[in-house]
Amino acid sequence: MTDATHSAEGPVVIGGSTGFMGQYLIPRLSAAGREVITISRSGADIAWGDQDAIDRAVDGSSLVIGLAGKSVNCRYTAENRAAIFRSRLDTTSSLSSAIAKATNPPPLWVNSSTATIYRHAEDRPMTESSGDLGTGFSVEVAKAWERALFADDLPHTRRVALRSAIVLGHGGVLGPLKNLARLGLGGAQHDGPWPVSRARRAAGTGHLPGARRGAQRFSWVHVEDVARIIDFLEATPSLEGPVNAASPNPSDNAEFMATVRRVLGVGFGPPMPRWMLELGAIGIRTETELILKSRWVIPEKLTLAGFEFAYPKLEDAIRESFDVAAAA
Numbered sequence: 001m002t003d004a005t006h007s008a009e010g011p012v013v014i015g016g017s018t019g020f021m022g023q024y025l026i027p028r029l030s031a032a033g034r035e036v037i038t039i040s041r042s043g044a045d046i047a048w049g050d051q052d053a054i055d056r057a058v059d060g061s062s063l064v065i066g067l068a069g070k071s072v073n074c075r076y077t078a079e080n081r082a083a084i085f086r087s088r089l090d091t092t093s094s095l096s097s098a099i100a101k102a103t104n105p106p107p108l109w110v111n112s113s114t115a116t117i118y119r120h121a122e123d124r125p126m127t128e129s130s131g132d133l134g135t136g137f138s139v140e141v142a143k144a145w146e147r148a149l150f151a152d153d154l155p156h157t158r159r160v161a162l163r164s165a166i167v168l169g170h171g172g173v174l175g176p177l178k179n180l181a182r183l184g185l186g187g188a189q190h191d192g193p194w195p196v197s198r199a200r201r202a203a204g205t206g207h208l209p210g211a212r213r214g215a216q217r218f219s220w221v222h223v224e225d226v227a228r229i230i231d232f233l234e235a236t237p238s239l240e241g242p243v244n245a246a247s248p249n250p251s252d253n254a255e256f257m258a259t260v261r262r263v264l265g266v267g268f269g270p271p272m273p274r275w276m277l278e279l280g281a282i283g284i285r286t287e288t289e290l291i292l293k294s295r296w297v298i299p300e301k302l303t304l305a306g307f308e309f310a311y312p313k314l315e316d317a318i319r320e321s322f323d324v325a326a327a328a
Helices: 020-031 051-058 078-101 137-150 174-182 198-203 223-235 253-264 274-284 300-305 314-322
Strands: 012-015 036-040 063-066 108-114 158-164 166-168 220-222 241-245
Touching (some): 012 020, 012 078, 020 223, 051 078, 063 078, 063 223, 078 137, 108 137, 108 223, 166 223, 174 253, 174 314, 220 223, 220 314, 223 241, 223 300, 241 300, 253 314
Parallel strands (some): 012 063, 063 108
């Protein structure tokens, strides 16, 4: 494997540049004096499908960051499930092919994955060394995504699957929650019984009842720390394989929602029962798994390597995301 400083002056290639994370990274990298080449379906330097252009961009680059993939914030219909798989696997394979053909391959490829790869966990936190992988549609997507990342023989490129928890920042998941809290609907999301059809069971898309009364664990990370983790990965050649991108201080759903309300100065938010969440999810075309699955993830590899989070505490991360200063 090549030294991590190899091609240090080459461009950074970002695949999937128009999403939340890509739009945060581009100005940050540019401000640091780095050339950025973007790939997306539209609004980028290169379009997915133009493999020759992708090959040229990747050859001689210093870093490849793969972020592409259809949002999972949708109903898991057969059409959407296929698009979620295809958008991740095709783009990851495209980047892998470009690296394999490169005369001067990048020393590091950081590709998105997700902390959802781990099982619903209420008993103990999941780490890279001891975490249990889960089952169901979302988990199978994550597994396939990581298999695509590590499928090809790329002896000169270190690869990292960034298993990100829920990413906080301006916009993103916090935008709708901010509005709900201000409307008095910022209470904990309570799991409970709900009928799951045979078809949804077979597809692995029906959330089965788990944690009660908002006790589902909520692992999170601030978007600035995700960017800093990528910087740290470049500077730390010993890190490769799966890496959990999550604050060392996970919360639970009830505490998370209470923190949102406190930061916004909202005194009360009634709990939201499962039946209400399911009807709301149908109405806004999403899935309750996104808020009811217990994600308890710890950044073991990063902690052991000495990474220090800029936003280790939940309230600080939410205050920055909402531009609300702490009380004097």
